[in-house]
Amino acid sequence: MALVNEHFLKLPNNYLFADIAKKVNAFKTMHPKSDIISLGIGDVTQPLCPAVVEAIHHAADEMATQATFRGYGPEQGYDFLREAILKNDFLPRGIHLDINEIFINDGAKSDTGNIQELVRWDNSIGVTDPIYPVYIDSNVMIGRAGVVENGRWSNVLYMPCTAENGFIPQIPNKRVDIIYLCYPNNPTGTVLPKEELKKWVNYALKNDAIIFYDAAYEAYIQDDSIPHSIYEIRGARKCAIEFHSYSKTAGFTGVRCGYTVVPKDITASTLTGERIPLNHLWYRRQCTKFNGTSYLSQRAAQAIYTQEGKEQVKETISYYMRNAHKMKETLTKLGLEVYGGENAPYLWVKTPNGEGSWRFFEQMLYDAHVVCTPGVGFGPSGEGYIRLTAFGQQEKTDEALLRIENWLK
Amino acid sequence: MALVNEHFLKLPNNYLFADIAKKVNAFKTMHPKSDIISLGIGDVTQPLCPAVVEAIHHAADEMATQATFRGYGPEQGYDFLREAILKNDFLPRGIHLDINEIFINDGAKSDTGNIQELVRWDNSIGVTDPIYPVYIDSNVMIGRAGVVENGRWSNVLYMPCTAENGFIPQIPNKRVDIIYLCYPNNPTGTVLPKEELKKWVNYALKNDAIIFYDAAYEAYIQDDSIPHSIYEIRGARKCAIEFHSYSKTAGFTGVRCGYTVVPKDITASTLTGERIPLNHLWYRRQCTKFNGTSYLSQRAAQAIYTQEGKEQVKETISYYMRNAHKMKETLTKLGLEVYGGENAPYLWVKTPNGEGSWRFFEQMLYDAHVVCTPGVGFGPSGEGYIRLTAFGQQEKTDEALLRIENWLK
Known part of the structure; x- marks a missing residue:
């Protein structure tokens, strides 16, 4: 009789990004006309460079x-x-x-x-x-x-x-x-x-x-x-x-x-x-x-x-790092504690007043229409933090920051 | 102390295709001007079709x-x-x-x-x-x-x-x-x-x-x-x-x-x-x-x-199957027992007089300058067989068959 590898069954049934997608979809169903900006999942948005x-x-x-x-x-x-x-x-x-x-x-x-x-x-x-x-x-x-x-x-x-x-x-x-x-x-x-x-x-x-x-x-x-x-x-x-x-x-x-x-x-x-x-x-x-x-x-x-490849790749990285710097600056001005974002495309933000990661995620989704990643999804010490990524398009990132600003004010 | 996964150490040290390459290289060193044709490793030779x-x-x-x-x-x-x-x-x-x-x-x-x-x-x-x-x-x-x-x-x-x-x-x-x-x-x-x-x-x-x-x-x-x-x-x-x-x-x-x-x-x-x-x-x-x-x-x-893709792929498969049929026909005529090659790109040939797979491989390499794969490399029941593949270029495959014919005659 073929026996299953039971170690697989110990894995948590929920998967962080699937859970996020589910919550975002629920929101979309209730607010079909809303325009959500995701600063959540860590995928890039800029095309391949010409040399590639x-x-x-x-x-x-x-x-x-x-x-x-x-x-x-x-x-x-x-x-x-x-x-x-x-x-x-x-x-x-x-x-x-x-x-x-x-x-x-x-x-x-x-x-x-x-x-x-x-x-x-x-x-x-x-x-x-x-x-x-x-x-x-x-x-x-x-x-x-x-x-x-x-x-x-x-x-x-x-x-x-x-x-x-x-x-x-x-x-x-x-x-x-x-x-x-x-x-x-x-x-x-x-x-x-x-x-x-x-x-x-x-x-x-x-x-x-x-x-x-x-x-x-x-x-x-x-x-x-x-x-x-x-x-x-x-x-x-x-x-x-x-x-x-x-x-x-x-x-x-x-x-x-x-x-x-x-x-x-x-x-x-x-x-x-x-x-x-x-x-x-x-x-x-x-x-x-x-x-x-x-x-x-x-x-x-x-x-x-190649020489041109190196220059083109550097340009795209600068594009994302401009996002990172602007995000860090704006969020810090808003009184948030912000980490990372200086040598990495990720920002790690402490939720205000010790709020839970998921609770802050939902507030940001419902009030600012911006998606983040709840820090606790990355481990117990991530509770009370959220992750934002700098991989968005600049215009969208700027717009997301405006929304967060209006929401938190 | 990090301990190694000792199951890896049970693997045989020799790898079939590496062993073949070693023997072919030894032959080439001794006969630098020889032109070897490989009917051994199962890689294709025809380019991607235009639709792809x-x-x-x-x-x-x-x-x-x-x-x-x-x-x-x-x-x-x-x-x-x-x-x-x-x-x-x-x-x-x-x-x-x-x-x-x-x-x-x-x-x-x-x-x-x-x-x-x-x-x-x-x-x-x-x-x-x-x-x-x-x-x-x-x-x-x-x-x-x-x-x-x-x-x-x-x-x-x-x-x-x-x-x-x-x-x-x-x-x-x-x-x-x-x-x-x-x-x-x-x-x-x-x-x-x-x-x-x-x-x-x-x-x-x-x-x-x-x-x-x-x-x-x-x-x-x-x-x-x-x-x-x-x-x-x-x-x-x-x-x-x-x-x-x-x-x-x-x-x-x-x-x-x-x-x-x-x-x-x-x-x-x-x-x-x-x-x-x-x-x-x-x-x-x-x-x-x-x-x-x-x-x-x-x-x-x-x-x-796609329609064109299907036709082009079919053409390439026919190209290889022409090889397979010709190989099977020629080798059978030479008195060899040949299996496969009718619904597959592989031919499985019994070595004459019960010779060992590796011995026949070496004879074919040294006498006909054609590389095959010793059947025993695929398991104990492969002893006394060799594998030939139909993935060669037609001209090379034809030439290899001529050489085998001259050698076995």
């Missing part, structure tokens, strides 16, 4: 004739893209990686979800709280998260990030095997200074732990002192796997491409103490369960690294 | 302007493609599926590898032997395959398919929880008549087993009596999940798109006997660990279902 579009056209033409047609590519991605990554994303920061340490993927969600396959099912995990739900859910599905006790998973250590500690997670005073960090952070939009990131690398090295480092938003960093990659920290090659995505960097949410760095120095232990390099294990995992990212998407990604 | 190329250009242009730009798509795929699938791949065969039973993927390898996440880690599995390695390896990685004993996995039931039983796997006389079937078959190129497939569905219904049915090569079926989908069999909706791929149908090995059918009627049991629908579980899995297939690839796939 041109590269896709060119790749399509290559696929149209036998001489230049491309079938299966390498599971780990084409060298043309892996070389561009080494040369542009790492060498300028003094990070020397081998081409075989780069694995092209179809977006960071797949790899941040799949990476946990490499470690034992009962390894403990530590997460900053609030957190991107995939990190925990992918561990729940294999039984690693344990069971829910008082709204928290028994095998997960939650490291609160709130205004009280300046959104700096505290180094655990006990051993955790696997740590998820995401900086610039989703959902809080805050960053980790180099000296703080160093503490994590040192903790991991000392405790033989592994850091899964999600750098999906690094392109939004404006402050030169903030690390773009964990490999800027000495020793990180021995303890960290890093995830990158072109989704937010270059509007690839529909194109699907990113990459994962698995250094050759990072190992995990067997029960008998043998050290196993994870680079080879990830390669094996990808060769077995993945057949490479679309050639079209890889050529599209390569175009981001 | 046009669709990619159009999609690229849509992504270039804000009004038509597409960001995140639904994890389960766009309705425009799911509707085309229902209308073209299933309705004409009298199969009525709901749109939410179709999940667009980035190729069948990902989904045939990931689908096992839905069932308990200790469910037993049954596979036809020889077999596409992903089915077993993805189960090894999570510990479900057990341990190797005499070259076989302890929790895997092998169902031999050889010339002796006409390549018809025998229904097991014991209970197996999960069964992998692939028809038209990779690697043997043989098919399963409707009455045989019926036996499997009945077995699964009777034993509360689940069939993972890989239909990646269904577009190559020439004989109208052979089922294209397991859902042509009554009751299959309750026990089978089916995988489709555009890789071989339309040369999408580099574009990456396919789909998986998870009917709403299929359930698996909890330990307490509760029935859990797998459709919802797969949706949850995909929403957590996948962010949808590239918009470009989905539009490319949609074009296959």
